[in-house]
Amino acid sequence: MVIKPTPSFFKLYLPEHNSNKLLIPPPFIKYFNGCIPKVVKLWNLQGKLWKVKLEVVQDGRVYMTKGWNEYVRNHSLVRGDFLVFKPLNKSDFHVKVFGIDGVIKEEPVNTGVTTEAAASLGKDDVPQTLQFSKIYKPYNKFYVDLPKAVIEACEHGLPQKVTLREEKGCVVESVLRKITARFRLGGQGFNELWKKTKVKIGDKLDFEVILGEGRNIKEIRLKITHKSKKGKLAAEIAGGR
Incomplete structure (x- = not known):
């Protein structure tokens, strides 16, 4: 089997642009191989996830939309935070959040009703x-x-x-x-x-x-x-x- 590692991408958090939706860098879209998932799961270091909807607009750009604002609120994102998205597969991403001081931010413990704990996942939610x-x-x-x-x-x-x-x-x-x-x-x-x-x-x-x-x-x-x-x-x- 030939393994083709998928590159990571990063985003700088700016509230006026990223509070309700997040643009996936257009060059990254090709790594979906034409099969853009309707929903992606964002995993943190504690094994917890947030489900976020993907929407394709007319010019072909892809945004994280429904569920993204919950992720922003749960992680207390502020201007200048730096997020690194590393794909686990086509619909799962491991995400690290760095503060403006360059140090990885402490992750939320109580994540709210919109966040699912890893222990409650069904078989279909597991990254393969x-x-x-x-x-x-x-x-x-x-x-x-x-x-x-x-x-x-x-x-x-x-x-x-x-x-x-x-x-x-x-x-x-x-x-x-x-x-x-x-x-x-x-x-x-x-x-x-x-x-x-x-x-x-x-x-x-x-x-x-x-x-x-x-x-x-x-x-x-x-x-x-x-x-x-x-x-x-x-x-x-x-x-x-």
Whole structure:
């Protein structure tokens, strides 16, 4: 399976423009592949979500409308707040809100009746895939840390053993361990995978976490892009990704 990571987008909150609706950057629309959902779900770090309607206007622009003002009110957004939207799939976005001081804002605890707690979600509300990328570094020979957003989205669905399936057919059983506040994917099969795929430092690793019922991890899929095949990796390494 070929994984195509979708880029994130950001918005600067300006009340006169964004209090009741939010324009999705037009260049981002192409990543919906012509299938713009009617509703998107905005997830925070605590695993809570807000459902927001999408509306397409005559000139093709797409706005978040009904439900967006509730999101604004629940998060106490003020002028200059900076929001980063990272897609989990075509209809789910993980959202981080940064204040004008550049520090991530404290998330709401009591979110009101328009916000649904993760524990109350039905099966149809669960994001079916989660994606993240890494640049292969020496310590990755032994393990890869799962991002916090993935851990929180999976809730209690974190098995001790996970199937790691590389796109060209290499499949290994990996172990998921908790190290302090982190969850690390590794094990003997991990080292075997790198040998078979001839991974080198600087190669790009695109992971796709496949979720099943109950938000359990079914398996993790992997696409490897070797550094020699993609010159842009140099810039990503320099940026510390």
